Amino acid sequence: MTRPREQRSLFGEILDWMLAPLLLLWPMSVALTWLVAQNIAGKPFDRSLGETARVLSEQVAVAPDRMSFRLHYSATQFMKADEADEVYFQVLGTRGEFISGDEDLPVPPADEKVMTGELRFRDDTVREEPVRVAYTWVQVSGGEGRSPALVQVAETLGKRSRLATEIIKGVILPQFVILPLAVLLVWLALARGIAPLSELQERIRRRASDDLSPIDERDAPEEVAPLVSSINDLLSRLDQSIKTQKHFLADAAHQLKTPLAGLRMQAELAQREIDAGQRDPQELKKSLRQIARSSQRAAHMVNQLLSLARAENQGQAPRRHEVGLTRLATDAVRDFVPRALDKRIDLGYEGPEAGDGPAPARVLGNPLLIKELIRNLVDNAVQYTPDGGTVTVRVLDDPFGQVAVLEVEDSGPGIPVAERELVFQPFYRALGTEVDGSGLGLAIVREIAQQHGAEVSIDDAQPRGSAGPGEAGGPGTRITVRFPAIPPAPAATEQTTGPEPGSTAQEVHP
Numbered sequence: 001m002t003r004p005r006e007q008r009s010l011f012g013e014i015l016d017w018m019l020a021p022l023l024l025l026w027p028m029s030v031a032l033t034w035l036v037a038q039n040i041a042g043k044p045f046d047r048s049l050g051e052t053a054r055v056l057s058e059q060v061a062v063a064p065d066r067m068s069f070r071l072h073y074s075a076t077q078f079m080k081a082d083e084a085d086e087v088y089f090q091v092l093g094t095r096g097e098f099i100s101g102d103e104d105l106p107v108p109p110a111d112e113k114v115m116t117g118e119l120r121f122r123d124d125t126v127r128e129e130p131v132r133v134a135y136t137w138v139q140v141s142g143g144e145g146r147s148p149a150l151v152q153v154a155e156t157l158g159k160r161s162r163l164a165t166e167i168i169k170g171v172i173l174p175q176f177v178i179l180p181l182a183v184l185l186v187w188l189a190l191a192r193g194i195a196p197l198s199e200l201q202e203r204i205r206r207r208a209s210d211d212l213s214p215i216d217e218r219d220a221p222e223e224v225a226p227l228v229s230s231i232n233d234l235l236s237r238l239d240q241s242i243k244t245q246k247h248f249l250a251d252a253a254h255q256l257k258t259p260l261a262g263l264r265m266q267a268e269l270a271q272r273e274i275d276a277g278q279r280d281p282q283e284l285k286k287s288l289r290q291i292a293r294s295s296q297r298a299a300h301m302v303n304q305l306l307s308l309a310r311a312e313n314q315g316q317a318p319r320r321h322e323v324g325l326t327r328l329a330t331d332a333v334r335d336f337v338p339r340a341l342d343k344r345i346d347l348g349y350e351g352p353e354a355g356d357g358p359a360p361a362r363v364l365g366n367p368l369l370i371k372e373l374i375r376n377l378v379d380n381a382v383q384y385t386p387d388g389g390t391v392t393v394r395v396l397d398d399p400f401g402q403v404a405v406l407e408v409e410d411s412g413p414g415i416p417v418a419e420r421e422l423v424f425q426p427f428y429r430a431l432g433t434e435v436d437g438s439g440l441g442l443a444i445v446r447e448i449a450q451q452h453g454a455e456v457s458i459d460d461a462q463p464r465g466s467a468g469p470g471e472a473g474g475p476g477t478r479i480t481v482r483f484p485a486i487p488p489a490p491a492a493t494e495q496t497t498g499p500e501p502g503s504t505a506q507e508v509h510p
Helices: 010-057 073-079 158-193 195-205 222-275 281-312 325-335 337-342 367-384 441-451 491-495
Strands: 060-062 067-069 087-092 098-101 120-126 129-138 149-156 321-324 346-350 362-365 390-397 403-410 455-460 477-484
Touching: 010 087, 010 120, 010 129, 010 149, 010 158, 120 149, 158 195, 195 222, 222 281, 321 325, 321 367, 325 337, 325 346, 325 367, 325 390, 325 403, 337 346, 362 367, 362 477, 367 390, 367 403, 367 441, 367 477, 441 455, 441 477
Parallel strands: 346 390
Antiparallel strands: 060 067, 087 098, 087 149, 120 129, 129 149, 321 362, 390 403, 403 477, 455 477
16 A cells, blocks of 8 residues: 655755755865865974974085085074974985984885985875975985985874864854854854745735636746746636536526426316316326326436446546447447437438448447547437438548548538528527427537547538428438547457347448
8 A cells, every 4th residue: 555645845855955955065064174174274283393304404514535514503403492292313425324313203205216415395204204304305416426315304193183183173163153153144044034924824814715717927036936927827727617507507597497387287287177177088198198298308418318427537537448339339329229210210320230340430439429529429410301302321431541430410490601600509409490499419528528538510402492301391401520540350240249239231220
Protein backbone atom coordinates (compact mmCIF):
# COMPACT_ATOMS: atom_id res chain seq x y z
CA MET A 1 0.00 0.00 0.00
CA THR A 2 1.52 3.29 -1.09
CA ARG A 3 1.79 6.03 1.49
CA PRO A 4 -0.06 9.27 0.73
CA ARG A 5 2.19 12.00 -0.57
CA GLU A 6 3.04 14.56 2.10
CA GLN A 7 2.01 18.14 1.48
CA ARG A 8 4.99 20.39 0.88
CA SER A 9 5.43 23.84 2.38
CA LEU A 10 6.45 26.55 -0.06
CA PHE A 11 7.82 28.65 2.82
CA GLY A 12 9.88 25.74 4.16
CA GLU A 13 11.17 24.73 0.74
CA ILE A 14 12.33 28.25 -0.15
CA LEU A 15 13.89 28.62 3.30
CA ASP A 16 15.74 25.31 2.88
CA TRP A 17 17.09 26.34 -0.52
CA MET A 18 18.26 29.69 0.89
CA LEU A 19 19.80 28.43 4.13
CA ALA A 20 21.29 25.14 2.91
CA PRO A 21 23.89 26.84 0.64
CA LEU A 22 24.67 29.29 3.44
CA LEU A 23 25.26 26.53 5.98
CA LEU A 24 27.30 24.50 3.47
CA LEU A 25 29.47 27.45 2.43
CA TRP A 26 30.25 28.45 6.01
CA PRO A 27 32.59 25.46 6.75
CA MET A 28 34.23 26.02 3.37
CA SER A 29 34.71 29.68 4.30
CA VAL A 30 36.35 28.64 7.59
CA ALA A 31 38.75 26.26 5.80
CA LEU A 32 39.60 28.85 3.17
CA THR A 33 40.13 31.50 5.85
CA TRP A 34 42.50 29.15 7.70
CA LEU A 35 44.60 28.64 4.56
CA VAL A 36 44.72 32.36 3.83
CA ALA A 37 45.58 33.12 7.48
CA GLN A 38 48.45 30.64 7.37
CA ASN A 39 49.82 32.32 4.27
CA ILE A 40 49.39 35.82 5.70
CA ALA A 41 50.93 34.85 9.05
CA GLY A 42 53.95 33.22 7.40
CA LYS A 43 55.02 36.09 5.18
CA PRO A 44 56.53 38.46 7.82
CA PHE A 45 58.29 35.56 9.56
CA ASP A 46 59.63 34.34 6.21
CA ARG A 47 61.08 37.78 5.54
CA SER A 48 62.76 37.82 8.97
CA LEU A 49 64.06 34.28 8.51
CA GLY A 50 65.39 35.09 5.05
CA GLU A 51 67.16 38.21 6.34
CA THR A 52 68.84 36.09 9.00
CA ALA A 53 70.04 33.62 6.37
CA ARG A 54 71.40 36.50 4.23
CA VAL A 55 73.31 37.95 7.19
CA LEU A 56 74.79 34.55 8.01
CA SER A 57 75.85 34.03 4.41
CA GLU A 58 77.95 37.20 4.57
CA GLN A 59 80.03 35.64 7.34
CA VAL A 60 81.28 32.81 5.14
CA ALA A 61 84.89 33.17 3.88
CA VAL A 62 87.60 30.93 2.37
CA ALA A 63 91.07 30.75 3.91
CA PRO A 64 94.03 29.40 1.88
CA ASP A 65 93.68 25.92 3.30
CA ARG A 66 90.03 25.78 4.45
CA MET A 67 86.63 27.55 4.62
CA SER A 68 85.86 29.65 7.68
CA PHE A 69 82.67 31.00 9.27
CA ARG A 70 82.91 33.84 11.73
CA LEU A 71 79.85 34.60 13.92
CA HIS A 72 80.05 36.73 17.03
CA TYR A 73 78.99 35.06 20.26
CA SER A 74 76.38 37.73 20.98
CA ALA A 75 74.70 37.07 17.61
CA THR A 76 74.54 33.38 18.42
CA GLN A 77 72.93 34.08 21.77
CA PHE A 78 70.47 36.47 20.10
CA MET A 79 69.30 33.72 17.72
CA LYS A 80 68.85 31.32 20.62
CA ALA A 81 66.99 33.87 22.73
CA ASP A 82 63.57 33.39 21.05
CA GLU A 83 61.27 32.02 23.77
CA ALA A 84 58.46 31.09 21.39
CA ASP A 85 60.40 29.07 18.82
CA GLU A 86 63.60 27.15 18.38
CA VAL A 87 66.02 28.61 15.83
CA TYR A 88 68.62 26.43 14.08
CA PHE A 89 71.32 27.30 11.58
CA GLN A 90 73.86 25.37 9.59
CA VAL A 91 76.81 26.16 7.33
CA LEU A 92 78.14 23.51 4.94
CA GLY A 93 81.35 23.91 2.99
CA THR A 94 82.01 23.71 -0.72
CA ARG A 95 82.44 19.93 -0.49
CA GLY A 96 79.37 19.49 1.74
CA GLU A 97 81.42 19.28 4.93
CA PHE A 98 79.91 20.63 8.14
CA ILE A 99 81.37 24.02 9.09
CA SER A 100 79.16 25.42 11.87
CA GLY A 101 75.74 25.42 13.49
CA ASP A 102 73.36 22.49 14.08
CA GLU A 103 74.61 19.33 12.49
CA ASP A 104 71.20 17.56 12.42
CA LEU A 105 69.49 20.15 10.21
CA PRO A 106 68.38 18.37 6.97
CA VAL A 107 69.88 19.48 3.65
CA PRO A 108 67.84 20.42 0.55
CA PRO A 109 66.84 17.63 -1.88
CA ALA A 110 69.73 16.31 -3.94
CA ASP A 111 67.94 16.88 -7.26
CA GLU A 112 67.31 20.56 -6.54
CA LYS A 113 69.09 22.90 -8.92
CA VAL A 114 71.74 25.06 -7.22
CA MET A 115 71.33 28.81 -7.84
CA THR A 116 74.03 30.94 -6.16
CA GLY A 117 72.70 33.93 -4.22
CA GLU A 118 69.01 32.93 -4.51
CA LEU A 119 67.09 32.77 -1.24
CA ARG A 120 64.71 29.84 -0.97
CA PHE A 121 62.24 28.45 1.57
CA ARG A 122 60.98 25.00 2.39
CA ASP A 123 59.07 23.12 5.07
CA ASP A 124 60.99 20.39 6.85
CA THR A 125 61.33 18.55 10.18
CA VAL A 126 64.03 18.85 12.83
CA ARG A 127 63.97 16.50 15.79
CA GLU A 128 60.44 15.41 14.84
CA GLU A 129 59.17 18.99 14.93
CA PRO A 130 58.01 20.89 11.83
CA VAL A 131 60.14 23.87 10.90
CA ARG A 132 60.34 26.55 8.23
CA VAL A 133 63.78 26.67 6.56
CA ALA A 134 65.36 29.58 4.67
CA TYR A 135 68.52 28.63 2.74
CA THR A 136 70.89 29.99 0.13
CA TRP A 137 74.03 28.91 -1.70
CA VAL A 138 77.01 31.24 -1.31
CA GLN A 139 79.88 31.61 -3.80
CA VAL A 140 82.61 32.69 -1.43
CA SER A 141 85.49 34.92 -2.53
CA GLY A 142 88.62 33.04 -3.46
CA GLY A 143 86.64 29.88 -4.06
CA GLU A 144 86.38 30.07 -7.85
CA GLY A 145 86.04 26.65 -9.42
CA ARG A 146 84.56 25.19 -6.29
CA SER A 147 80.96 24.35 -5.40
CA PRO A 148 79.11 27.06 -3.47
CA ALA A 149 78.66 26.83 0.28
CA LEU A 150 75.22 26.24 1.83
CA VAL A 151 73.80 28.43 4.61
CA GLN A 152 70.48 27.38 6.27
CA VAL A 153 68.36 28.90 9.03
CA ALA A 154 65.36 26.99 10.43
CA GLU A 155 62.64 28.07 12.83
CA THR A 156 59.79 26.19 14.46
CA LEU A 157 56.21 27.28 13.71
CA GLY A 158 54.96 28.43 17.13
CA LYS A 159 54.68 32.16 16.38
CA ARG A 160 53.19 31.49 12.96
CA SER A 161 50.46 29.23 14.37
CA ARG A 162 49.56 31.72 17.09
CA LEU A 163 49.30 34.56 14.58
CA ALA A 164 47.19 32.43 12.20
CA THR A 165 44.92 31.48 15.12
CA GLU A 166 44.47 35.13 16.04
CA ILE A 167 43.55 35.95 12.45
CA ILE A 168 41.05 33.08 12.36
CA LYS A 169 39.49 34.25 15.60
CA GLY A 170 39.21 37.79 14.30
CA VAL A 171 37.44 36.57 11.17
CA ILE A 172 35.37 33.60 12.38
CA LEU A 173 34.09 34.83 15.74
CA PRO A 174 32.06 37.68 14.20
CA GLN A 175 30.52 35.13 11.87
CA PHE A 176 28.98 33.29 14.83
CA VAL A 177 27.00 36.48 15.45
CA ILE A 178 26.39 37.35 11.81
CA LEU A 179 25.20 33.88 10.75
CA PRO A 180 22.22 33.60 13.16
CA LEU A 181 21.35 37.20 12.39
CA ALA A 182 21.42 36.41 8.65
CA VAL A 183 19.15 33.39 9.21
CA LEU A 184 16.70 35.54 11.17
CA LEU A 185 16.70 38.23 8.46
CA VAL A 186 16.14 35.61 5.75
CA TRP A 187 13.23 34.20 7.77
CA LEU A 188 11.63 37.61 8.20
CA ALA A 189 12.19 38.61 4.57
CA LEU A 190 10.70 35.36 3.32
CA ALA A 191 7.69 35.68 5.64
CA ARG A 192 7.11 39.20 4.38
CA GLY A 193 7.62 38.08 0.77
CA ILE A 194 4.91 35.44 0.87
CA ALA A 195 2.49 37.57 2.88
CA PRO A 196 0.60 38.57 -0.32
CA LEU A 197 -0.15 34.88 -0.87
CA SER A 198 -1.77 34.67 2.54
CA GLU A 199 -3.78 37.81 1.79
CA LEU A 200 -4.90 36.31 -1.52
CA GLN A 201 -5.93 33.13 0.28
CA GLU A 202 -8.00 35.12 2.78
CA ARG A 203 -9.73 37.07 0.01
CA ILE A 204 -10.69 33.82 -1.72
CA ARG A 205 -11.91 32.27 1.55
CA ARG A 206 -14.13 35.29 2.27
CA ARG A 207 -15.93 34.92 -1.07
CA ALA A 208 -19.49 33.69 -1.23
CA SER A 209 -20.01 30.22 -2.67
CA ASP A 210 -21.80 31.65 -5.71
CA ASP A 211 -19.24 34.40 -6.38
CA LEU A 212 -17.35 33.28 -9.50
CA SER A 213 -16.15 36.73 -10.54
CA PRO A 214 -12.47 37.03 -11.60
CA ILE A 215 -9.80 37.69 -8.99
CA ASP A 216 -8.03 41.03 -9.41
CA GLU A 217 -4.56 40.14 -10.71
CA ARG A 218 -3.18 43.56 -9.71
CA ASP A 219 -3.45 42.62 -6.02
CA ALA A 220 -1.28 39.54 -6.53
CA PRO A 221 2.54 39.47 -6.87
CA GLU A 222 3.91 39.42 -10.40
CA GLU A 223 5.19 35.85 -9.99
CA VAL A 224 1.73 34.63 -8.92
CA ALA A 225 -0.14 36.52 -11.63
CA PRO A 226 -0.05 33.55 -14.11
CA LEU A 227 -1.56 31.30 -11.42
CA VAL A 228 -4.29 33.88 -10.68
CA SER A 229 -4.94 34.17 -14.43
CA SER A 230 -5.35 30.38 -14.66
CA ILE A 231 -7.72 30.41 -11.68
CA ASN A 232 -9.74 33.19 -13.35
CA ASP A 233 -9.94 31.12 -16.51
CA LEU A 234 -11.14 28.14 -14.48
CA LEU A 235 -13.73 30.31 -12.70
CA SER A 236 -14.95 31.63 -16.05
CA ARG A 237 -15.35 28.11 -17.44
CA LEU A 238 -17.00 26.93 -14.23
CA ASP A 239 -19.40 29.90 -14.33
CA GLN A 240 -20.28 29.10 -17.93
CA SER A 241 -20.75 25.42 -17.07
CA ILE A 242 -23.05 26.24 -14.15
CA LYS A 243 -25.08 28.63 -16.30
CA THR A 244 -25.37 25.95 -18.98
CA GLN A 245 -26.50 23.39 -16.41
CA LYS A 246 -29.08 25.79 -14.97
CA HIS A 247 -30.37 26.52 -18.45
CA PHE A 248 -30.44 22.81 -19.22
CA LEU A 249 -32.35 22.02 -16.03
CA ALA A 250 -34.83 24.82 -16.73
CA ASP A 251 -35.39 23.52 -20.27
CA ALA A 252 -35.69 19.93 -19.04
CA ALA A 253 -38.26 20.94 -16.41
CA HIS A 254 -40.19 22.90 -19.03
CA GLN A 255 -40.13 20.01 -21.49
CA LEU A 256 -41.23 17.49 -18.86
CA LYS A 257 -44.14 19.68 -17.79
CA THR A 258 -45.98 19.11 -21.08
CA PRO A 259 -46.32 15.29 -20.94
CA LEU A 260 -46.92 15.39 -17.18
CA ALA A 261 -49.66 18.02 -17.64
CA GLY A 262 -51.18 15.84 -20.37
CA LEU A 263 -51.15 12.86 -18.03
CA ARG A 264 -52.86 14.82 -15.30
CA MET A 265 -55.45 16.31 -17.67
CA GLN A 266 -56.39 12.95 -19.20
CA ALA A 267 -56.58 11.33 -15.77
CA GLU A 268 -58.85 14.08 -14.46
CA LEU A 269 -61.00 13.87 -17.61
CA ALA A 270 -61.45 10.13 -17.21
CA GLN A 271 -62.29 10.59 -13.54
CA ARG A 272 -64.95 13.24 -14.34
CA GLU A 273 -66.51 10.94 -16.93
CA ILE A 274 -66.69 8.11 -14.42
CA ASP A 275 -68.10 10.41 -11.74
CA ALA A 276 -70.74 11.66 -14.22
CA GLY A 277 -71.89 8.11 -14.74
CA GLN A 278 -70.61 7.78 -18.30
CA ARG A 279 -69.63 4.25 -19.16
CA ASP A 280 -68.59 4.69 -22.82
CA PRO A 281 -65.66 2.28 -23.28
CA GLN A 282 -64.40 4.14 -26.37
CA GLU A 283 -64.05 7.41 -24.50
CA LEU A 284 -62.22 5.69 -21.67
CA LYS A 285 -59.92 3.95 -24.15
CA LYS A 286 -59.22 7.28 -25.81
CA SER A 287 -58.22 8.81 -22.45
CA LEU A 288 -56.08 5.80 -21.61
CA ARG A 289 -54.34 6.02 -24.97
CA GLN A 290 -53.56 9.67 -24.31
CA ILE A 291 -52.24 8.75 -20.89
CA ALA A 292 -50.06 6.02 -22.38
CA ARG A 293 -48.77 8.37 -25.08
CA SER A 294 -47.91 11.09 -22.54
CA SER A 295 -46.20 8.63 -20.20
CA GLN A 296 -44.24 7.18 -23.14
CA ARG A 297 -43.11 10.67 -24.15
CA ALA A 298 -42.06 11.48 -20.58
CA ALA A 299 -40.17 8.17 -20.27
CA HIS A 300 -38.44 8.79 -23.60
CA MET A 301 -37.32 12.24 -22.50
CA VAL A 302 -36.06 10.94 -19.16
CA ASN A 303 -34.07 8.23 -20.97
CA GLN A 304 -32.53 10.80 -23.27
CA LEU A 305 -31.65 13.06 -20.34
CA LEU A 306 -29.90 10.11 -18.72
CA SER A 307 -28.10 9.34 -21.98
CA LEU A 308 -26.89 12.93 -22.27
CA ALA A 309 -25.70 12.94 -18.66
CA ARG A 310 -23.88 9.63 -19.24
CA ALA A 311 -22.26 11.00 -22.39
CA GLU A 312 -21.08 14.17 -20.61
CA ASN A 313 -19.68 12.22 -17.66
CA GLN A 314 -16.29 11.49 -19.20
CA GLY A 315 -14.58 10.70 -15.90
CA GLN A 316 -16.89 7.71 -15.28
CA ALA A 317 -16.67 6.34 -18.82
CA PRO A 318 -15.32 2.78 -19.03
CA ARG A 319 -11.95 2.12 -20.58
CA ARG A 320 -12.06 2.31 -24.36
CA HIS A 321 -11.25 -0.58 -26.66
CA GLU A 322 -11.84 -1.69 -30.23
CA VAL A 323 -15.44 -1.46 -31.38
CA GLY A 324 -16.95 -2.69 -34.65
CA LEU A 325 -19.42 -0.21 -36.16
CA THR A 326 -20.97 -2.98 -38.28
CA ARG A 327 -22.36 -4.91 -35.33
CA LEU A 328 -23.60 -1.81 -33.51
CA ALA A 329 -25.31 -0.46 -36.64
CA THR A 330 -27.13 -3.72 -37.44
CA ASP A 331 -28.22 -4.09 -33.79
CA ALA A 332 -29.68 -0.57 -33.82
CA VAL A 333 -31.54 -1.23 -37.08
CA ARG A 334 -33.12 -4.39 -35.65
CA ASP A 335 -34.19 -2.54 -32.49
CA PHE A 336 -36.20 -0.03 -34.56
CA VAL A 337 -37.84 -2.51 -36.94
CA PRO A 338 -41.15 -2.57 -34.97
CA ARG A 339 -41.47 1.22 -35.06
CA ALA A 340 -40.60 1.29 -38.74
CA LEU A 341 -43.30 -1.31 -39.44
CA ASP A 342 -45.88 0.82 -37.61
CA LYS A 343 -45.12 3.74 -39.96
CA ARG A 344 -44.55 1.58 -43.06
CA ILE A 345 -40.97 2.90 -43.30
CA ASP A 346 -38.39 0.97 -45.34
CA LEU A 347 -35.60 0.69 -42.73
CA GLY A 348 -32.40 -0.94 -43.97
CA TYR A 349 -28.68 -1.35 -43.49
CA GLU A 350 -26.01 -1.04 -46.16
CA GLY A 351 -22.38 -1.86 -45.53
CA PRO A 352 -19.85 -4.64 -45.02
CA GLU A 353 -20.99 -7.89 -43.53
CA ALA A 354 -19.89 -8.60 -39.97
CA GLY A 355 -17.90 -11.76 -39.28
CA ASP A 356 -16.70 -12.26 -42.87
CA GLY A 357 -12.93 -11.81 -43.11
CA PRO A 358 -11.03 -9.12 -41.20
CA ALA A 359 -13.32 -7.02 -39.03
CA PRO A 360 -14.31 -3.88 -40.97
CA ALA A 361 -14.82 -0.34 -39.67
CA ARG A 362 -13.02 -0.73 -36.36
CA VAL A 363 -12.84 2.29 -34.05
CA LEU A 364 -11.46 2.89 -30.57
CA GLY A 365 -14.16 3.87 -28.11
CA ASN A 366 -16.85 3.03 -25.62
CA PRO A 367 -19.32 0.60 -27.24
CA LEU A 368 -22.25 1.68 -25.02
CA LEU A 369 -21.85 5.34 -25.97
CA ILE A 370 -21.33 4.63 -29.67
CA LYS A 371 -24.42 2.42 -29.70
CA GLU A 372 -26.35 5.26 -28.03
CA LEU A 373 -25.12 7.60 -30.78
CA ILE A 374 -26.39 5.27 -33.52
CA ARG A 375 -29.71 4.69 -31.77
CA ASN A 376 -30.35 8.44 -31.48
CA LEU A 377 -29.58 8.95 -35.17
CA VAL A 378 -31.93 6.14 -36.20
CA ASP A 379 -34.60 7.33 -33.73
CA ASN A 380 -34.49 10.85 -35.20
CA ALA A 381 -34.63 9.52 -38.75
CA VAL A 382 -37.63 7.23 -38.06
CA GLN A 383 -39.41 9.96 -36.09
CA TYR A 384 -39.09 12.67 -38.75
CA THR A 385 -39.63 10.43 -41.81
CA PRO A 386 -43.28 10.44 -42.97
CA ASP A 387 -45.25 7.22 -43.36
CA GLY A 388 -44.09 5.20 -46.36
CA GLY A 389 -40.63 6.82 -46.36
CA THR A 390 -37.14 5.34 -46.32
CA VAL A 391 -34.39 5.25 -43.68
CA THR A 392 -30.98 3.78 -44.50
CA VAL A 393 -28.06 3.18 -42.17
CA ARG A 394 -24.65 2.80 -43.85
CA VAL A 395 -21.19 1.87 -42.64
CA LEU A 396 -18.41 2.81 -45.06
CA ASP A 397 -14.80 1.75 -44.84
CA ASP A 398 -12.07 4.17 -45.89
CA PRO A 399 -9.75 2.37 -48.37
CA PHE A 400 -6.82 4.30 -46.88
CA GLY A 401 -7.71 3.23 -43.32
CA GLN A 402 -7.94 6.79 -41.98
CA VAL A 403 -11.61 7.00 -40.98
CA ALA A 404 -14.66 4.81 -40.42
CA VAL A 405 -17.84 6.45 -41.72
CA LEU A 406 -21.36 6.04 -40.35
CA GLU A 407 -24.28 7.48 -42.35
CA VAL A 408 -27.97 7.67 -41.47
CA GLU A 409 -30.12 8.89 -44.35
CA ASP A 410 -33.88 9.50 -44.40
CA SER A 411 -36.50 10.84 -46.82
CA GLY A 412 -37.97 13.33 -44.35
CA PRO A 413 -38.43 17.10 -44.63
CA GLY A 414 -34.71 17.83 -44.26
CA ILE A 415 -32.95 20.44 -42.13
CA PRO A 416 -32.46 23.97 -43.49
CA VAL A 417 -28.82 25.08 -43.80
CA ALA A 418 -29.37 27.93 -41.32
CA GLU A 419 -30.50 25.50 -38.61
CA ARG A 420 -27.93 22.72 -39.06
CA GLU A 421 -25.76 24.04 -36.25
CA LEU A 422 -28.67 24.90 -33.97
CA VAL A 423 -30.13 21.39 -34.01
CA PHE A 424 -27.16 20.17 -31.96
CA GLN A 425 -28.23 22.37 -29.04
CA PRO A 426 -30.28 20.64 -26.30
CA PHE A 427 -34.10 21.00 -26.66
CA TYR A 428 -33.86 22.77 -30.02
CA ARG A 429 -36.33 21.50 -32.65
CA ALA A 430 -36.45 22.61 -36.25
CA LEU A 431 -39.32 24.91 -37.09
CA GLY A 432 -42.11 23.77 -39.40
CA THR A 433 -42.21 20.18 -38.14
CA GLU A 434 -45.13 18.73 -36.25
CA VAL A 435 -43.13 15.86 -34.78
CA ASP A 436 -43.40 15.56 -31.01
CA GLY A 437 -39.69 15.20 -30.12
CA SER A 438 -37.53 16.17 -27.16
CA GLY A 439 -34.75 17.99 -29.01
CA LEU A 440 -32.04 15.99 -27.24
CA GLY A 441 -31.12 13.34 -29.82
CA LEU A 442 -28.58 15.30 -31.87
CA ALA A 443 -27.14 16.97 -28.74
CA ILE A 444 -26.34 13.48 -27.45
CA VAL A 445 -24.86 12.54 -30.84
CA ARG A 446 -22.48 15.51 -30.88
CA GLU A 447 -21.38 15.01 -27.27
CA ILE A 448 -20.51 11.35 -27.86
CA ALA A 449 -18.82 12.15 -31.18
CA GLN A 450 -16.62 14.81 -29.58
CA GLN A 451 -15.52 12.41 -26.88
CA HIS A 452 -14.39 9.96 -29.58
CA GLY A 453 -12.68 12.56 -31.78
CA ALA A 454 -15.32 12.12 -34.50
CA GLU A 455 -16.79 14.72 -36.85
CA VAL A 456 -20.54 15.11 -37.43
CA SER A 457 -21.96 16.76 -40.55
CA ILE A 458 -25.49 17.28 -41.93
CA ASP A 459 -26.39 17.33 -45.65
CA ASP A 460 -29.47 16.91 -47.80
CA ALA A 461 -30.08 13.33 -48.84
CA GLN A 462 -30.80 14.57 -52.38
CA PRO A 463 -30.77 17.97 -54.09
CA ARG A 464 -33.68 20.14 -53.07
CA GLY A 465 -36.50 20.25 -55.64
CA SER A 466 -35.37 17.11 -57.47
CA ALA A 467 -37.68 14.21 -58.09
CA GLY A 468 -37.16 10.99 -56.25
CA PRO A 469 -38.27 8.90 -53.35
CA GLY A 470 -38.10 11.85 -51.00
CA GLU A 471 -40.11 14.19 -53.18
CA ALA A 472 -43.28 13.89 -51.11
CA GLY A 473 -41.55 14.35 -47.76
CA GLY A 474 -38.74 16.74 -48.73
CA PRO A 475 -35.06 16.56 -49.61
CA GLY A 476 -34.33 14.24 -46.73
CA THR A 477 -31.40 14.38 -44.32
CA ARG A 478 -28.04 12.61 -44.36
CA ILE A 479 -26.09 12.75 -41.10
CA THR A 480 -22.49 11.57 -41.41
CA VAL A 481 -20.19 10.66 -38.53
CA ARG A 482 -16.51 10.15 -39.33
CA PHE A 483 -14.61 8.22 -36.64
CA PRO A 484 -10.81 7.91 -36.56
CA ALA A 485 -10.21 4.35 -37.72
CA ILE A 486 -7.75 1.78 -36.40
CA PRO A 487 -6.08 -0.95 -38.50
CA PRO A 488 -8.32 -3.97 -39.14
CA ALA A 489 -7.93 -6.78 -36.63
CA PRO A 490 -7.48 -10.41 -37.72
CA ALA A 491 -10.64 -12.38 -38.31
CA ALA A 492 -9.97 -14.44 -35.20
CA THR A 493 -10.21 -11.31 -33.07
CA GLU A 494 -13.75 -10.65 -34.27
CA GLN A 495 -14.75 -14.27 -33.62
CA THR A 496 -13.64 -14.11 -29.99
CA THR A 497 -16.52 -11.76 -29.26
CA GLY A 498 -19.05 -14.12 -30.81
CA PRO A 499 -20.76 -14.05 -34.22
CA GLU A 500 -22.39 -10.73 -35.06
CA PRO A 501 -26.16 -10.75 -35.54
CA GLY A 502 -27.19 -10.46 -39.17
CA SER A 503 -23.79 -11.54 -40.49
CA THR A 504 -25.46 -13.39 -43.37
CA ALA A 505 -27.43 -10.43 -44.74
CA GLN A 506 -26.22 -7.24 -46.38
CA GLU A 507 -29.38 -5.26 -45.59
CA VAL A 508 -32.05 -5.45 -42.88
CA HIS A 509 -35.58 -4.56 -43.94
CA PRO A 510 -38.81 -4.76 -41.98
